[in-house]
Amino acid sequence: MAAYKPVVVQACPKLGEKITQDTLYWRGYKTPVQIKEFGAVSKIDFSPVPPYNYAVTASSRIHIYGRYSQEPIKTFSRFRDAAYSATYRDDGQLLVAGSEDSSIRLFDVSGRAPLRQFDGHTKPVHLVGFLSDKYRIFSGGDDYSTNLWDIPSATEIVSYSEHTDYVRCGCASKVNADVFITGSYDHTVKLFDARTKSSVMTIEHGHPVESVLLFPSGGLLVSAGGRYVKVWDVLKGGQLLVSLKNHHKTVTCLCLNSSGQRLLSGSLDRHVKIYSTTSYKVVHSFNYATSILSLALSPEDETIVVGMTNGVLNVKHRKPEERNEKSQKKRQPAYRTYVKGRTYMPKQEDFCVSKPVKRVLRKYDKLLKSFESSKALDAVLEPPIMLHTPEVTVAVMQELHRRGTLRSALAGRDEKQVNLLLTFVARRVIEPRFTPVLVTVADMITDIYQPVVGQSAIVDKQFLKLQEAIGKEIDYQEELLEVLGMMDTLFATFTEKRDTYLEENKSNSLAETME
Numbered sequence: 001m002a003a004y005k006p007v008v009v010q011a012c013p014k015l016g017e018k019i020t021q022d023t024l025y026w027r028g029y030k031t032p033v034q035i036k037e038f039g040a041v042s043k044i045d046f047s048p049v050p051p052y053n054y055a056v057t058a059s060s061r062i063h064i065y066g067r068y069s070q071e072p073i074k075t076f077s078r079f080r081d082a083a084y085s086a087t088y089r090d091d092g093q094l095l096v097a098g099s100e101d102s103s104i105r106l107f108d109v110s111g112r113a114p115l116r117q118f119d120g121h122t123k124p125v126h127l128v129g130f131l132s133d134k135y136r137i138f139s140g141g142d143d144y145s146t147n148l149w150d151i152p153s154a155t156e157i158v159s160y161s162e163h164t165d166y167v168r169c170g171c172a173s174k175v176n177a178d179v180f181i182t183g184s185y186d187h188t189v190k191l192f193d194a195r196t197k198s199s200v201m202t203i204e205h206g207h208p209v210e211s212v213l214l215f216p217s218g219g220l221l222v223s224a225g226g227r228y229v230k231v232w233d234v235l236k237g238g239q240l241l242v243s244l245k246n247h248h249k250t251v252t253c254l255c256l257n258s259s260g261q262r263l264l265s266g267s268l269d270r271h272v273k274i275y276s277t278t279s280y281k282v283v284h285s286f287n288y289a290t291s292i293l294s295l296a297l298s299p300e301d302e303t304i305v306v307g308m309t310n311g312v313l314n315v316k317h318r319k320p321e322e323r324n325e326k327s328q329k330k331r332q333p334a335y336r337t338y339v340k341g342r343t344y345m346p347k348q349e350d351f352c353v354s355k356p357v358k359r360v361l362r363k364y365d366k367l368l369k370s371f372e373s374s375k376a377l378d379a380v381l382e383p384p385i386m387l388h389t390p391e392v393t394v395a396v397m398q399e400l401h402r403r404g405t406l407r408s409a410l411a412g413r414d415e416k417q418v419n420l421l422l423t424f425v426a427r428r429v430i431e432p433r434f435t436p437v438l439v440t441v442a443d444m445i446t447d448i449y450q451p452v453v454g455q456s457a458i459v460d461k462q463f464l465k466l467q468e469a470i471g472k473e474i475d476y477q478e479e480l481l482e483v484l485g486m487m488d489t490l491f492a493t494f495t496e497k498r499d500t501y502l503e504e505n506k507s508n509s510l511a512e513t514m515e
Helices: 021-026 321-339 363-369 373-380 383-388 390-403 406-410 415-428 435-452 457-514
Strands: 033-036 041-046 054-058 061-065 074-076 083-088 094-099 103-108 114-119 125-130 136-141 146-150 155-160 167-172 179-184 188-193 199-204 209-214 220-225 228-233 239-244 251-256 262-267 271-276 282-287 292-297 303-308 312-317
Touching: 021 271, 021 282, 041 083, 041 292, 041 303, 041 312, 054 083, 054 303, 061 083, 083 125, 094 125, 094 136, 103 125, 103 136, 136 167, 136 179, 179 209, 179 220, 188 209, 188 220, 220 251, 228 251, 262 292, 271 292, 363 373, 363 390, 373 383, 373 390, 373 406, 383 390, 390 406, 390 415, 390 435, 406 435, 415 435, 415 457, 435 457
Parallel strands: 125 167, 167 209, 209 251, 251 292
Antiparallel strands: 033 312, 041 054, 054 061, 061 074, 083 094, 094 103, 103 114, 125 136, 136 146, 146 155, 167 179, 179 188, 188 199, 209 220, 220 228, 228 239, 251 262, 262 271, 271 282, 292 303, 303 312
């Protein structure tokens, strides 16, 4: 009796992933460290000075973490309710934060109690930050107002009431100490100058603005809201340069790398996209477990910190380059040992000892070996196989058809199993590599279960989906045939013109020779 031959699964070539310098650079981070916070992480801000600690705002606390620490090295918890937008000053010595109780608190990083408290807003303050002169603070609240504060006297300098909805984000210019920008849920971004009593520029983003960012030069502004990230030229009066729509859900945070050549955006779709600031194309992306609320990159790009809605802080550190070189050197001898003797060819006088190879059969192969056709089909209709390796399912169907037992394997199934079969066939029948087999399967399923059509709404719906998929594919094929006919006509015309041109050249050259 001949030995059983396993089912041959047709292997299709896969397109290799394009490896770029950006791919190699952004993959050069270690496995992330997960830190659990008390609530959703609404803001992360790195200190601009070494050792580059970072402040994490979550719930009613602000935690200061060291670069490699998994426990906070300092905590500010003097808030009665939620704290918002803890931000460092440029010298890294002061920290300012808004709160749910409408007050703004200024902290010394080396102390615990607030140095100043600024009261003037009537509703929660979600936006606070320092102007680049280090002596003034700007803020924005849910009372639609934007205020400017003097740190030494703890007094309000000016208040702007130009937004018509919550003010939730903003940033200050590093070039001009009087300029700052705010973004609001009224779909606008406003540029303020502390020397004037009203905004000097208004930009219409088109969606509630979640985050704004100024380039270090101060000439370009980035706004994020809805699914869009938009880049504006401030020097041209707020002209739109590019609108990016690479996320599937609301974009919540923006960040620049240390060189300003890469722009990072985080979204509720669980992705961080990295754009080139020259072409504004996505050069890399990170995938996270849950929706992203905040994002920060350390001044030297050594650490990426992402805050999520479930209160988890995801911290990635860059791998040291020196260690990578050492590890490669250590692995070389092991690799040489592994390949030693692989190219050795036995001589004629050598006695070769063959080692029997034990063949491990898959579940569906074992069932096919014992002629259990229906169970073999069930084994390859499991969701992991159908979704990730559909070629295995199709290969088993093809083997059953070759044996002549496909019809009996498809028959006698309940509503759930028929629904599963039709779902798979409707989804994969349009793929050219599966079409010959799945058309036969679809024909058999239709013949077997035609008498019960109308008894199950679920099965009827899947039959309609199958009909729609095949109908669309036929329409596409007809259109492609029309295009192919047009192309054949064009190619034939080009060939005739070329032949005519060659004949004319021959006749002219012959005439010249005769003369």
